[in-house]
Amino acid sequence: MIAILGAGSMGRLWAAKLPTGQVAFVPRPEQSVAPLAYHFRPLQGPEISVQIRWLYDFQSPSLLVVTTKAGDTLNALQPVLSRLPDTTPIVLFQNGLGSQQRVAETWPNRPILAATTTEGANRPESGLTVHAGKGETWIGALTPTGETLVSKSVSTLAETGLSVQAEPEILTRLWQKLVINAGINAFTAILNCPNGEILNHSFYQQWIGPLCNEISALLAASGQPPRSPTSLRGAIETVARNTAANTSSMRADRLARRPTEIDFINGYLARLGAEYGIDTPVNQMLTDRVKQLD
Numbered sequence: 001m002i003a004i005l006g007a008g009s010m011g012r013l014w015a016a017k018l019p020t021g022q023v024a025f026v027p028r029p030e031q032s033v034a035p036l037a038y039h040f041r042p043l044q045g046p047e048i049s050v051q052i053r054w055l056y057d058f059q060s061p062s063l064l065v066v067t068t069k070a071g072d073t074l075n076a077l078q079p080v081l082s083r084l085p086d087t088t089p090i091v092l093f094q095n096g097l098g099s100q101q102r103v104a105e106t107w108p109n110r111p112i113l114a115a116t117t118t119e120g121a122n123r124p125e126s127g128l129t130v131h132a133g134k135g136e137t138w139i140g141a142l143t144p145t146g147e148t149l150v151s152k153s154v155s156t157l158a159e160t161g162l163s164v165q166a167e168p169e170i171l172t173r174l175w176q177k178l179v180i181n182a183g184i185n186a187f188t189a190i191l192n193c194p195n196g197e198i199l200n201h202s203f204y205q206q207w208i209g210p211l212c213n214e215i216s217a218l219l220a221a222s223g224q225p226p227r228s229p230t231s232l233r234g235a236i237e238t239v240a241r242n243t244a245a246n247t248s249s250m251r252a253d254r255l256a257r258r259p260t261e262i263d264f265i266n267g268y269l270a271r272l273g274a275e276y277g278i279d280t281p282v283n284q285m286l287t288d289r290v291k292q293l294d
C-alpha cells in the first residue's frame with residue numbers, strides 16, 4: 001500500500017496513475033470514510049472514474065508520498081509520523097526549497113527523500129483532475145537512511161508508467177526548478193498574466209536582470225554549480241516561452257485565494273541572502289508584493 005498525504009492536483013495525479021487498489025490517501029482529521037472519487041483525464045485516451053480509499057489506522061504503507069503545499073507540510077506530517085514505522089520511506093514533492101530541509105532536520109533518522117517533477121496536473125473544476133503535461137520526476141535522499149531506499153522508491157513510483165529516475169544530486173535538481181519558479185511565478189502573480197506574457201511587461205524587464213544577479217551569487221554561496229546571470233535568464237525565458245499559455249501555480253493560488261508558496265521560492269532566496277550576507281532586494285521586493293496580494 002502506498003499512502004499519499006495531500007489530495008491536491010499532484011496527489012490525485014499519482015493516485016490515479018498508481019496500480020488500482022494499491023494506493024490510499026492519508027485522511028485529515030474529521031475526514032469522512034467515503035472514498036475520494038474524481039474523474040481523471042489522462043494525456044491520451046478517455047476520462048476515467050477514480051476512487052481512492054483512505055488509509056486505515058492499522059495499515060502500514062510501504063511508502064509515504066507527500067504532496068501537500070510547502071507551507072503545510074511540517075504540520076501535516078507531525079500527526080502522521082507518530083503512527084508511521086521509522087523505516088517507511090517518505091518522499092517529499094514540495095515546490096521551492098526550505099520545507100524539505102525542515103522535514104529532514106526535524107526527523108534526521110527517518111528515510112526522507114525529495115522529489116522534483118515537471119509533470120503537469122491541474123483541477124479546472126472540482127471533481128476533475130487533468131494530466132496537463134508529460135514531464136519527468138527525479139528522486140534523491142535527504143537523510144542518510146534515505147540513501148538505501150531511493151531505488152525502491154523510484155521503482156514503486158515508476159509503476160505509474162511515468163518517467164521516474166534516481167537523482168544523486170537532488171538538491172541541485174531542486175535548485176534548478178527553484179530558479180525557474182523564482183523567475184516566473186511571482187511575476188505572473190503580480191502581473192496576473194500567463195507565463196509567456198511576463199516577458200513583454202516593463203516590470204519584468206526592469207527586475208529580471210538584478211534578480212538573476214542575486215540568484216547567481218546565492219548559487220555560488222550555497223556550493224551549487226555556478227551559473228552566470230545571463231544563463232539563468234536564458235533558462236527562465238525558455239520555460240516562460242515553452243509554457244507561454246500556462247497559468248503558473250502561484251497565479252493559480254492567487255486566483256483561487258489560496259496562500260501562495262512565495263516563502264519557499266523568492267522568500268527562501270531572501271532568507272538565504274540574509275544568512276550569507278548577500279543583498280537580495282529584488283527577491284525581498286517580489287516576496288513582499290506577492291504577500292500584499294495574499
Ligand code: PAF
Binds near residue numbers: 180243246248250
Ligand atoms: O510553478 C509552475 O507553475 C511551474 O513550475 C512553471 C514552470 C512556472 C510553469 O507554469
